[in-house]
Amino acid sequence: MSRQTLIPLDDRAGWERALDGLPHAFGHTWASCRAMHLTTGWPTSLYVWEDGSSRFACAIAERGGPGTVDVVTPYGFGGFVGTGPEGGLLPQWQEFARARGYVCGYLGLNPLFVPPVCRASGDYGEHNDVHVLALDSGPDRLFARLSGNRRRQVRAFETAPARLSADRERLAEYFLAGIDDFLRSRGAGYASLLGGRTWRALLERDEVFVLGVEEDGSLVAASVFAHTPYCGEYLFGISSPAGRAYSAVLVWAAALRLAESGVPRLNLGGGVRRGDGIAAFKERFGGERLPLGALRQVYRPAAYARLCAAAGRDPGDRTGFFPPYRAPRDGRQATGGAS
The missing domain is CATH 3.40.630.30 (Gcn5-related N-acetyltransferase (GNAT))
Structure with missing residues (x-):
């Protein structure tokens, strides 16, 4: 039986326990995510998926209001990290994201620790190197x-x-x-x-x-x-x-x-x-x-298409800033998301 939990920033001890034993970078830590939250103000949590001997975690931040919330990895080299069989990780994460009402997600992935299932996903794309x-x-x-x-x-x-x-x-x-x-x-x-x-x-x-x-x-x-x-x-x-x-x-x-x-x-x-x-x-x-990549996922296609149309963006284009309806008007950081 799998279990999915969100650990908020105000539970520092729980966040650090969840990462204990998982190879991870500074961008996954409570300290880094709290520091980024002080600028963004976005609700920030550690998503944890457990299934038998498997345990994976990913720091996420929510932005937007009701009906428009999307999810991103906080600034830094974060993304999914974990140990054990990972076959159910992404399908169950996507179910979780839809249940939370997220429209879409930009999940940057640390090239040192990215689970193979993420690179194999059709939502995965590379945009840089480290x-x-x-x-x-x-x-x-x-x-x-x-x-x-x-x-x-x-x-x-x-x-x-x-x-x-x-x-x-x-x-x-x-x-x-x-x-x-x-x-x-x-x-x-x-x-x-x-x-x-x-x-x-x-x-x-x-x-x-x-x-x-x-x-x-x-x-x-x-x-x-x-x-x-x-x-x-x-x-x-x-x-x-x-x-x-x-x-x-x-x-x-x-x-x-x-x-x-x-x-x-x-x-x-x-x-x-x-x-x-x-x-x-x-x-x-x-x-x-090493290639630097991210998952660009859409959880609510109708809402996503509507938001892209309102911003004059092509909902079928996932090659630039993601989601395209949040792209800066001056073109800065054109590779997408918050990572």
């Missing part, structure tokens, strides 16, 4: 996999007139003061423009750390990383013009720190689009390239 470092291969192999330019950057920093900083309080202050302007100056998608309460909630977590570089006593760059026992993630980075050259050094320093802590992998993420400059920067660390 680059993942195998930290458990050892520092020598990690270094050998760096591109020639990356190796030169790491070695050059050893004699550079700059130094690494791990001063948590000082780095958090620098990051909070500069992150909004930094992202806007680079035309970041709206999902990256998170509120100050979200940034503060992230930076106060033990699972999150910040590394920075200072020159002549002044910070010029800072990068934020998060981790679970199963993987680390490069979350965000900012820099002054003088600090841009240190981005690779900060990623390398974080990789060594996570490896020393026993974290087996570091997900660097990808670019805004496949093959762009950001993706090329991450590719030069020599990690494994």
